[in-house]
Amino acid sequence: MQNVILHDIGFMDYEEVWQLQKDIFNKSIEEKIQGKKPLQHLLVCEHPHVYTFGKSANQTNLLLSEAELKNKKISVYDIERGGDITYHGPGQLVVYPIFDLEQLNIGVKKFVFNIEQSIINVLQNQGISCDRIDDRIGIWIDKGKSNERKIAAIGIKCSRHISMHGLALNVNTDLSLFNNIIPCGIVDKGVTSIKNELGREISMVDIKNEMIKEFSANFEINITSPNI
Secondary structure, three states: OEEEEEEEEEEOOHHHHHHHHHHHHHHHHHHHHOOOOOOEEEEEEEOOOEEEEOOOOOHHHEOOOHHHHHHHOOEEEEOOOOOOEEEEOOOEEEEEEEOEHHHHOOOHHHHHHHHHHHHHHHHHHOOOOOEEEOOEEEEEEOOOOOOOEEEEEEEEEEEOOEEEEEEEEEOOOOHHHHHHEOHHHOOOOEEOOHHHHHOOOOOHHHHHHHHHHHHHHHHOEEEEOOOO
């Protein structure tokens, strides 16, 4: 069973965590080039308000001007993951697995499937029924119905079998921040959160611990606790 180092970062600016990801990712790539087996890492955190554009993003899906962004104190970054625009902010659990998929003996499709399954299991443990949708990445509630809505987003980058970026699960997220964008470029679907679905505030610590537990089970890994 592979050992994975847990970085329980807490509340941290997106750019700082992004740089940490890149440092670990680049070191892992270099170690693979040298024929070494890089360590596996799992970063867990929350961010201040930020919008991020993926590689295939349409810039017009951001509906705020630069002046409005500055007034609302919202940062914007163009990043390496796939997908369009998304939002990160307080009350949202963000998880970045920096895994060597080769050591885990899985491909990218199985990697994404395991992430999805981890989210689904966490939500089902809260009594929330949810599902995948074949032509849309992420996790959705009321699949196929007129009020179909997204509760978790997934966006990754993978090079030399090393992954970065990951998932964002809306727990107690202020959903009004999604009104300033067209999330993932999908114009006719809504977004939701665990709080919105259950009608009460949810413990972020409980959800974080559940997610770590589900990652451990679905990826068959041993997640070790100390920050390094």
